[in-house]
Amino acid sequence: MAEVTYLEALRQGLQEEMRRDERVFILGEDVGHYGGAFKVTDGFLAEFGEERVIDTPISEAAIVGAAAGAAHLGMRPVAEMQFIDFISCAYDMLTNYVATSRYRANLPCPIVVRGPAGGYVRGGPFHSQNPEAAFLHTPGLKIVCPATARDAKGLIKAAIRDDDPVLFFEHKYLYRRIKEQLPLPGDGDLVTPIGQARLAREGRDLSIITYSAMVWKALEAAERLEREDGLAVEVLDLRTLLPMDDAAITATVKKTSRVMVVHEDTRTGGVAGEITARINETAFEWLDAPVLRVTAADTPLPYAPALEDYVLPQTADIVTVARKLAAY
Amino acid sequence: MTARPVVAEDRAAAERQAAGGAPPPLGRERLLELYYYMRLTRSLEERLTNLYRQGKVIGGLFRSLGQEADSVGSAYALDRAAGDMLAPLIRNLGSLLVMGARPEEVLRQYMAKATGPTRGRELNVHFGDLGRGFVGQISHLGDMVPVMAGVALTFRMRRQGRVALVYVGDGATSTGAFHEGLSLAAARRLPLVVIVENNGWAYSTRLERQTAVRGLAVKAGAYGIPAAREDGNDVLAVFAVTRAAVERARAGGGPTLIELLTYRRKGHAEHDDQHYVPKEELARWEANDPLERYARLLTSRGWLAADELAAADARVTGELDRAVAATEGDPAPEPESALEGVWASPARQPAPWYREGGAARG
Numbered sequence: 206m207a208e209v210t211y212l213e214a215l216r217q218g219l220q221e222e223m224r225r226d227e228r229v230f231i232l233g234e235d236v237g238h239y240g241g242a243f244k245v246t247d248g249f250l251a252e253f254g255e256e257r258v259i260d261t262p263i264s265e266a267a268i269v270g271a272a273a274g275a276a277h278l279g280m281r282p283v284a285e286m287q288f289i290d291f292i293s294c295a296y297d298m299l300t301n302y303v304a305t306s307r308y309r310a311n312l313p314c315p316i317v318v319r320g321p322a323g324g325y326v327r328g329g330p331f332h333s334q335n336p337e338a339a340f341l342h343t344p345g346l347k348i349v350c351p352a353t354a355r356d357a358k359g360l361i362k363a364a365i366r367d368d369d370p371v372l373f374f375e376h377k378y379l380y381r382r383i384k385e386q387l388p389l390p391g392d393g394d395l396v397t398p399i400g401q402a403r404l405a406r407e408g409r410d411l412s413i414i415t416y417s418a419m420v421w422k423a424l425e426a427a428e429r430l431e432r433e434d435g436l437a438v439e440v441l442d443l444r445t446l447l448p449m450d451d452a453a454i455t456a457t458v459k460k461t462s463r464v465m466v467v468h469e470d471t472r473t474g475g476v477a478g479e480i481t482a483r484i485n486e487t488a489f490e491w492l493d494a495p496v497l498r499v500t501a502a503d504t505p506l507p508y509a510p511a512l513e514d515y516v517l518p519q520t521a522d523i524v525t526v527a528r529k530l531a532a533y
Numbered sequence: 534m535t536a537r538p539v540v541a542e543d544r545a546a547a548e549r550q551a552a553g554g555a556p557p558p559l560g561r562e563r564l565l566e567l568y569y570y571m572r573l574t575r576s577l578e579e580r581l582t583n584l585y586r587q588g589k590v591i592g593g594l595f596r597s598l599g600q601e602a603d604s605v606g607s608a609y610a611l612d613r614a615a616g617d618m619l620a621p622l623i624r625n626l627g628s629l630l631v632m633g634a635r636p637e638e639v640l641r642q643y644m645a646k647a648t649g650p651t652r653g654r655e656l657n658v659h660f661g662d663l664g665r666g667f668v669g670q671i672s673h674l675g676d677m678v679p680v681m682a683g684v685a686l687t688f689r690m691r692r693q694g695r696v697a698l699v700y701v702g703d704g705a706t707s708t709g710a711f712h713e714g715l716s717l718a719a720a721r722r723l724p725l726v727v728i729v730e731n732n733g734w735a736y737s738t739r740l741e742r743q744t745a746v747r748g749l750a751v752k753a754g755a756y757g758i759p760a761a762r763e764d765g766n767d768v769l770a771v772f773a774v775t776r777a778a779v780e781r782a783r784a785g786g787g788p789t790l791i792e793l794l795t796y797r798r799k800g801h802a803e804h805d806d807q808h809y810v811p812k813e814e815l816a817r818w819e820a821n822d823p824l825e826r827y828a829r830l831l832t833s834r835g836w837l838a839a840d841e842l843a844a845a846d847a848r849v850t851g852e853l854d855r856a857v858a859a860t861e862g863d864p865a866p867e868p869e870s871a872l873e874g875v876w877a878s879p880a881r882q883p884a885p886w887y888r889e890g891g892a893a894r895g
């Protein structure tokens with residue numbers, strides 16, 4: 206075992222898959238000689254060579270499109286978006302071409318598109334986005350959002366092995382801030398199954414359903430609620446958004462009957478709305494209170510710390526909403 | 534206009550061009566103004582670097598050291614009185630200053646002040662003012678090319694005789710938006726000047742890995758528009774080549790693509806130590822510094838006296854001293870102001886119910 210960061214765990218996952226399977230290759234802007242803007246693929250060029258670690262021209266459409274073509278022929282491309290905000294430049298490729306390829310043409314398209322998402326880093330409106338809701342609506346894509354170092358590694362490995370296109374949204378705030386004891390590289394095969402949520406904390410009084418960096422805020426709020434209110438709060442880390450783990454969601458609803466959904470993305474049309482609808486349809490009679498949301502406000506993400514902190518969800522918000530739910 | 538080869542690294546190019554006792558290409562006042570804007574650009578960035586080191590610049594800091602001639606010379610070729618407009622990139626601080634952006638505005642942007650032009654919403658030089666003729670950019674490379682094609686289209690629809698200018702980096706010429714915007718502008722013969730700043734690098738990626746062509750000017754040929762290639766570190770040459778393209782566009786001759794050869798002498802942003810840049814290459818371009826080169830030309834030709842340049846330097850120092858003093862203590866924006874202005878109407882987004890009574894802490 207060794208202590209590794211989220212970023213290091215991700216790197217290990219990529220590296221192990223590249224060693225295991227020579228069909229796996231990486232393409233993106235500045236991923237080779239520079240090792241990626243956040244150094245996720247640092248050292249890969251030296252180990253795997255220019256054929257498998259490809260510095261591309263600046264075109265997200267070309268990066269994703271080329272990955273799709275290679276994937277049709279049996280390769281396992283991993284495309285990096287330098288910041289996930291630039292995935293919008295490949296929106297057409299992903300939603301029209303990639304997502305439909307199996308259904309319309311019986312063409313497998315096992316690509317991974319990964320990159321740093323998320324705010325709390327003073328990145329302003331174009332280096333902070335959380336684009337999951339833009340893709341949640343497109344049948345054919347899978348979406349994963351790891352919150353822990355273990356899952357950063359386990360999910361990237363699962364994503365590469367998956368036979369469908371997977372969008373892999375890393376949280377840049379977590380890259381170097383969280384650490385975890387993980388088995389040494391090559392010591393066992395750490396794979397997190399896609400489509401399975403994880404109970405990050407058990408509790409019986411109320412549930413917080415969340416993913417990515419918000420898992421940590423939810424855990425912080427849960428500790429505070431236990432300390433100050435004596436509440437036992439359950440935290441469900443979804444890990445995968447598509448396909449969604451309905452069984453895990455239903456189980457926590459039945460257990461606590463009071464549910465809140467938390468995400469960093471904006472409110473209207475966000476993932477929380479979808480989760481709330483599913484709960485209404487499948488577990489309405491188990492609820493003792495309406496499902497409540499804590500999300501970003503419906504604005505572009507501003508740059509100034511005071512504004513960014515206001516727009517994004519904070520631990521105190523989760524605490525406030527949990528108290529309301531508990532008292533309902 | 535045809536692409537003519539230039540040797541950007543030839544520090545004597547400007548001097549040679551002016552040889553033979555040629556009269557100054559511009560009046561003394563305008564020559565001095567070009568110098569002033571280049572110095573202002575460089576010195577403002579140096580102040581920003583200090584503020585960055587003190588942690589007062591909140592986000593990243595992007596330098597245009599060594600590229601001041603390209604920004605200043607090209608923007609200066611527009612006719613501001615006629616209402617020409619431009620869209621800058623991250624390294625076009627000089628273009629913004631020429632169009633009338635104030636150092637105070639730039640300082641407030643970088644320091645995320647409530648008093649800044651975007652009231653803390655956007656960072657660095659991402660701001661615009663239609664009244665002064667500049668459109669605020671976004672980060673997504675290439676996007677401003679079609680937008681400025683639309684600005685040029687409107688100038689033409691209104692028969693205004695105005696010209697639009699847009700900058701893209703060598704790296705940004707790989708984006709679809711660049712090609713699609715250029716294609717539209719060319720097909721409609723719009724009054725648009727596209728400046729391609731070839732500074733050798735796109736982040737860590739060299740031009741040779743960005744494109745298979747040897748120079749970027751050739752990309753114009755595919756759209757049936759003329760191109761020019763110029764030494765981007767020679768401010769008078771940049772001015773002249775841009776002025777010709779601007780007048781051509783104004784006269785109904787359609788777009789021109791101008792490739793300016795220059796060099797990014799700092800890392801991509803302040804955090805980047807540019808370890809991947811060969812030291813000799815950096816040294817060569819340091820010796821081809823556009824500001825020093827221009828100062829030498831002005832004094833050696835006798836167009837301006839050394840003490841006139843020194844007076845411009847002193848003016849810049851004074852203005853920046855005052856600008857920093859006037860902005861450093863400005864307030865941060867009020868948290869709730871984040872909810873304003875997403876739409877014209879309604880003008881304010883509702884606050885989340887759990888935020889009533891103010892901002893959450895922690």
Ligand SMILES: Cc1ncc(C[n+]2csc(CCOP(=O)(O)OP(=O)(O)O)c2C)c(N)n1
Binds near residue numbers: 287
């Ligand atoms: C569509 C898009 N993809 C990726 C990026 C990330 N990015 C920001 S600047 C940059 C390099 C730009 O190089 P160039 O166009 O040559 O401009 P320079 O920085 O040299 O002025 C990259 C890849 C971006 N801003 N937009």
Ligand SMILES: [Mg+2]
Binds near residue numbers: 702
């Ligand atoms: Mg460049």
